[in-house]
Amino acid sequence: MHGDFLQKNPTNRIVVAAALMSPTGKVLLQRCPSGHPHAGLWEFPGGKVEKDETLETALIRELWEELGITIAARDLEPLVFSSDRDQRTSERSPYVILLYTCRFWDGEPRPLEGQEIAWFDRSTMDSLAMPPLDIPLAHKLNETR
Numbered sequence: 787m788h789g790d791f792l793q794k795n796p797t798n799r800i801v802v803a804a805a806l807m808s809p810t811g812k813v814l815l816q817r818c819p820s821g822h823p824h825a826g827l828w829e830f831p832g833g834k835v836e837k838d839e840t841l842e843t844a845l846i847r848e849l850w851e852e853l854g855i856t857i858a859a860r861d862l863e864p865l866v867f868s869s870d871r872d873q874r875t876s877e878r879s880p881y882v883i884l885l886y887t888c889r890f891w892d893g894e895p896r897p898l899e900g901q902e903i904a905w906f907d908r909s910t911m912d913s914l915a916m917p918p919l920d921i922p923l924a925h926k927l928n929e930t931r
């Protein structure tokens with residue numbers, strides 16, 4: 787086996803995120819506030835999976851905290867993931883971001899954590915400033931019907 791495969795790497799931190807889809811096919815994104823490492827960039831709502839959480843319970847919690855909406859686990863559909871393959875030097879652990887789509891929720895999304903939120907046509911996401919890991923996620927989402 788090639789030596790690279792045997793190299794020890796820090797464990798990935800798992801981040802779960804949701805593409806909330808409106809009935810007209812628009813997607814909700816949020817812009818990170820100043821002071822955030824991704825200040826000014828558009829991200830999918832979500833966050834890190836904490837100890838004792840499943841992927842879905844973490845995402846349901848994050849969407850409640852960030853947007854004040856209630857989601858049922860059955861309405862979260864796994865779509866695609868993106869991982870920090872080249873991230874060897876940073877002090878933080880590499881992320882893997884798991885993106886779900888969601889078409890049903892209760893409540894009206896509100897920006898509860900100082901972020902800006904907006905609905906976008908999927909075809910316009912290419913022109914938005916996004917973190918590197920989000921670019922393949924947005925690309926896949928744009929191909930999805």
Ligand SMILES: Nc1nc2c([nH]c(=O)n2[C@@H]2O[C@H](COP(=O)(O)OP(=O)(O)OP(=O)(O)O)[C@@H](O)[C@H]2O)c(=O)[nH]1
Nearest residue numbers: 801802803824829830831832833834881883917919920
């Ligand atoms: N939610 C979300 N996070 C993303 C995306 N893309 C991306 O690189 N990230 C990064 O993944 C990390 C997610 O952690 P977070 O800070 O939102 O998680 P959290 O809500 O648990 O916050 P905390 O650890 O500050 O309490 C952040 O560094 C965030 O910038 C994305 O599309 N959505």
